[in-house]
Amino acid sequence: MLDIKFIRENPQIVKQALIDKCLDLDIDLLLSTDKKIIQLKQAMEAELQKRNALSREMPTATDARKAEIKELSKQSGQQAAKIAEELKPLEELFHTLMEKTPTIPAPDVPKGKSDAENVVIRQVGTPRVFDFPIKDHVDLMEMHGWGEFKRIPQICGTRSASVRGELLQAELALWQFTLNKLMEKGFLIMSVPAMTFDAALYNMGQFPFDVESVYSLPKDNLYLAGTAEVILNSLHAGDILKESDLPVKYAGFSPCFRREAGAAGKDTRGIFRVHQFTKVEQYVICKADVQESDKMHAFLLNNAEEIMQALEIPYQVVACCTGDMGAGKYRMNDIEAWCPGQNRYRESHSCSSLLDWQAHRTNIRYREAESGKVKYAYTLNNTGLATPRILVSFIENHQQADGSVRIPKALQPYMGGKEFIGKK
RNA sequence: GGAGAGUUGGCAGAGCGGUAAUGCAGCGGAUUGCUAAUCCGUCAUCCCCUAAAAGGAUGCACAGGUUCGAGUCCUGUACUCUCCGCCA
Numbered sequence: 001m002l003d004i005k006f007i008r009e010n011p012q013i014v015k016q017a018l019i020d021k022c023l024d025l026d027i028d029l030l031l032s033t034d035k036k037i038i039q040l041k042q043a044m045e046a047e048l049q050k051r052n053a054l055s056r057e058m059p060t061a062t063d064a065r066k067a068e069i070k071e072l073s074k075q076s077g078q079q080a081a082k083i084a085e086e087l088k089p090l091e092e093l094f095h096t097l098m099e100k101t102p103t104i105p106a107p108d109v110p111k112g113k114s115d116a117e118n119v120v121i122r123q124v125g126t127p128r129v130f131d132f133p134i135k136d137h138v139d140l141m142e143m144h145g146w147g148e149f150k151r152i153p154q155i156c157g158t159r160s161a162s163v164r165g166e167l168l169q170a171e172l173a174l175w176q177f178t179l180n181k182l183m184e185k186g187f188l189i190m191s192v193p194a195m196t197f198d199a200a201l202y203n204m205g206q207f208p209f210d211v212e213s214v215y216s217l218p219k220d221n222l223y224l225a226g227t228a229e230v231i232l233n234s235l236h237a238g239d240i241l242k243e244s245d246l247p248v249k250y251a252g253f254s255p256c257f258r259r260e261a262g263a264a265g266k267d268t269r270g271i272f273r274v275h276q277f278t279k280v281e282q283y284v285i286c287k288a289d290v291q292e293s294d295k296m297h298a299f300l301l302n303n304a305e306e307i308m309q310a311l312e313i314p315y316q317v318v319a320c321c322t323g324d325m326g327a328g329k330y331r332m333n334d335i336e337a338w339c340p341g342q343n344r345y346r347e348s349h350s351c352s353s354l355l356d357w358q359a360h361r362t363n364i365r366y367r368e369a370e371s372g373k374v375k376y377a378y379t380l381n382n383t384g385l386a387t388p389r390i391l392v393s394f395i396e397n398h399q400q401a402d403g404s405v406r407i408p409k410a411l412q413p414y415m416g417g418k419e420f421i422g423k424k
Numbered sequence: 425g426g427a428g429a430g431u432u433g434g435c436a437g438a439g440c441g442g443u444a445a446u447g448c449a450g451c452g453g454a455u456u457g458c459u460a461a462u463c464c465g466u467c468a469u470c471c472c473c474u475a476a477a478a479g480g481a482u483g484c485a486c487a488g489g490u491u492c493g494a495g496u497c498c499u500g501u502a503c504u505c506u507c508c509g510c511c512a
Contacts, residue, residue, distance in 0.1 A: 055443080072492085
């Protein structure tokens with residue numbers, strides 16, 4: 001959600017952002033609605049003002065005057081209620097339109113219509129040249145009994161995963177490694193629930209755009225969050241933080257649920273795209289300053305890159321183009337991990353800056369130390385690590401001729417010093 | 425699942441149908457000068473118009489209702505606490 005004042009002053013810029021992001025929103029309607037609302041509100045407040053003045057007079061009035069006041073006050077009250085009635089649909093419309101206003105993308109974001117036009121900005125690590133026939137992650141998992149691909153889907157449905165044996169040990173190690181790393185970087189690590197009210201999903205910005213990919217528990221009025229970001233973002237809903245408290249750095253650890261409604265038939269093999277997974281998510285609230293936000297964006301991106309480097313997985317960093325980044329985003333960089341089994345890079349992390357778009361929805365503000373003014377904060381987020389997806393590139397990259405998998409040095413302390421898994 | 429009690433500013437806490445007390449902390453100032461005290465002011469949000477001020481509206485968990493008027497009365501919801509039940 002953008003600031004309405006900004007839209008009033010810069011309708012052209014907002015319209016251009018909509019074009020760049022391939023979004024459709026009637027800004028002129030939004031502005032004319034805004035105008036009508038202000039007019040009606042002023043009229044309503046004038047009536048309420050009359051009523052309040054009469055109310056103040058009431059206790060000391062004579063009986064005759066009291067009767068008069070009652071009548072006048074009632075009239076004003078009714079008049080105000082009438083205006084409020086007129087206001088209601090306008091405010092609903094206004095709100096619906098406002099929810100869809102786009103963050104203006106950073107000037108250096110590549111223009112494009114879909115992920116096909118994303119731009120690779122760097123590649124780190126060299127895809128390994130294998131001197132033996134390689135296995136993909138499913139073959140490796142089946143070979144070692146590290147997964148189960150028949151009964152589990154029969155019991156739990158498609159896109160269900162069961163990770164077993166030493167691979168589960170590696171998965172646990174990856175979580176620990178990542179959480180420790182982020183703790184060292186100053187994050188407060190925390191587990192968060194996966195179940196949440198819809199308000200949190202609106203706050204974050206997933207609703208009303210993408211209702212389809214969220215599981216719901218209608219009996220309990222709850223939804224299953226697709227990322228810890230949903231909860232982390234609402235932790236300070238309605239707060240006015242102190243500037244000295246910023247930046248807030250949270251790392252959330254949670255089960256994540258996604259219906260993958262738009263991905264039917266895509267990535268059906270193995271554990272790359274499953275309905276339930278586990279993720280460590282980085283989340284930051286910082287002051288309303290683009291430079292500061294850019295700094296935090298680089299920080300979040302770098303944290304993820306350090307993790308990938310420590311895991312010795314080759315990856316590339318992609319600048320997502322305007323058409324692929326979503327309404328709220330100012331900048332978005334994906335990290336894509338090299339997957340030898342698919343012979344290509346696949347998304348493993350997604351790093352986003354939203355400026356104050358999410359904070360407007362969630363009502364996260366802070367008091368500026370110098371001016372004392374209340375401002376909307378800026379928020380950012382990035383994946384820390386998501387499993388089991390990362391296991392795909394992890395075991396495919398580190399496989400040996402005998403099918404065993406090398407454990408990178410950084411992870412060995414979390415695995416009791418093991419240098420390989422699946423060694424006979 | 426059952427019963428009861430709660431939810432008021434950063435914090436504590438009054439308020440029982442008539443303009444949201446007071447204290448602590450914070451901020452600004454004055455004054456005095458032995459680790460500090462005292463005094464004064466300020467200290468919710470938003471809106472409109474502003475250079476600023478002045479105005480005004482809203483604000484007592486959330487959403488409704490009753491009333492000329494609701495923090496206060498009524499209904500629903502959420503959450504917190506206590507007890508019972510169930511339970512990894």
